[in-house]
Amino acid sequence: MLFNSLHFAIFLPIVFVIYWLVAGKTPRRQNILLLIASYFFYACWDWRFLFLLVFSTMLDYVTGIKIAQAKNLFSKKIWLWISIFINLGFLGIFKYYNFFVNSFAESISHLGLEIHPWTLSIILPVGISFYTFHGLSYVIDLYKGKIRAEKNWIDYAVFVSFFPLLVAGPIERASHLLPQIRVNRPFNQNKAVDGLRQILWGLFKKIVIADGCAHYVNMVFDHPEQSSGSTIAVGVLFFALQIYCDFSGYSDIALGTAKLFGIDLLRNFSFPYFSRDIAEFWRRWHISLSSWFRDYLYIPLGGNQGGTWKKIRNTFLVFIISGFWHGANWTFIVWGLLHAIYFLPLLLLNKNRIHLNMVAQGKYFPTFKELSGMLITFCLTSFAWIFFRSDNLAHAGRIISGIFSTSFFTLPEIRPTALILLIGFFLATEWLGRERQYAISHVGIGWKRPVRWAFYYTLIIAIFYFAGTEQVFIYFQF
Secondary structure, three states, X not given: OXXXXXXXXXXXXXXXXXXXXXXXXXXXXXXHHHHHHHHHHHHHHHHHHHHHHHHHHHHHHHHHHHHHHOOOHHHHHHHHHHHHHHHHHHHHHHHHHHHHHHHHHHHHHOOOOOOOOOOXXXXXXOOHHHHHHHHHHHHHHHHOOOOOOOOOHHHHHHHHHOHHHHOOOOOOOHHHHHHHHHOOOOOOHHHHHXXXXXXXXXXXXXXXXXXXXXXXXXXXXXXXXXXXXXXXXXXXXXXHXXXXXXXXXXXXXXXXXXXXXXXXXXXXXXXXXXXXXXXXXXXXXXXXXXXHHHHXXXXXXXXXXXXXXXXXXXXXXXXXXXXXXXXXXXXXXXXXXXXXXXXXXXXXXXXXXXOOOOOOOOOOOOOXXXXXXXXXXXXXXXXXXXXXXXXXXXXXXXXXXXXXXXXXXXOOOOOOHHHHHHHHHHHHHHHHOOOOOOOXXXXXXXXXXXXXXXXXXXXXXXXXXXXXXXXXXXXXXX
């Protein structure tokens, strides 16, 4: 069930009405309804994998209680590693098994030996990378004494499988979400209206901008040999916009939907393309995943403590594993490696935390230095997106060689005027709203009601006008 589908447009109001009119009196009723709705939502993708979600939930629920009841540190570690081993085992089998056996076979073939490995003909369960990390963060925080064990299975199951975040995040923390699940949530009209506004902006980003760019991106990446260097470059820039609007659009819809039920989810994007360096970019892009790897991998490895070699090692490990988290393909590993290389000079010069505030804060325009930093950072990340979008390394090589050819200095063959104007409107709106939680959270607050509603209806008309075939969100594959 896609957020941008007719099915979801029917599903969400029904759950909303039942939630507030029937189940809204007690947290238990609210949570039972949310759990039923979440399992139904997931079953609409593929009911056969619902057992995997339930099993993962039961695993971490039980191991969490066992960790809390353990009498000594050794017993706690045993239960912690049981959870980690089984969770990562399922993730490894479904997501990475074929990659490893095929890579091993290919390596052996270079030695003159040929083997035919046994591979699995299974599809990747949607959302497995996200709900696995939900459970892992819970048991690790519990082991470290940061939270208490959740004894109510329904509450814990809602934390893992709450439908707005189930398929593609954000990756929630038990310390943030479980306290909201445990208490009664009275209806808040202002929060619900804010949620609807955020859903509207998310749908605009996904349907109008991301899906609008997708046509040209597919044309360029599917047949790079038929395009000039300038055309390929435009296709790469369009993909940078596509993946941002696709994923941040999903996150906006997820956060807005959660607000309709009185729940605040973690912010996942903070205008990353306005970053002045790569370090700032990663503080603003897929924030829940970046902070997850920081807290559960980078810091336990030693973080930036110790000698220079340890800092470099930890940085490269985190970025490479982050790339591998996205998919079982060498292209994702290279994508992560590139970002580690980008990040390295900032780390060595101790300049990775110099841009903590929003660019041009309180101003309409950035300085020349800020603008230069944003353009360089955007170009670096766009180049790395080539590997993220390519089918394999050879495909990425064809894209790069196509860009760096003499035809780069010709006019691009794709010039979608309407889309470019819409992108301009989108970027201007994002820039003006960059100091808010999302771009239009305060747009028109001081306007007269007819003008404000004219703005909203313009977005709605654009969404319906450009809506075509339902396009799956890019991050659903992870």
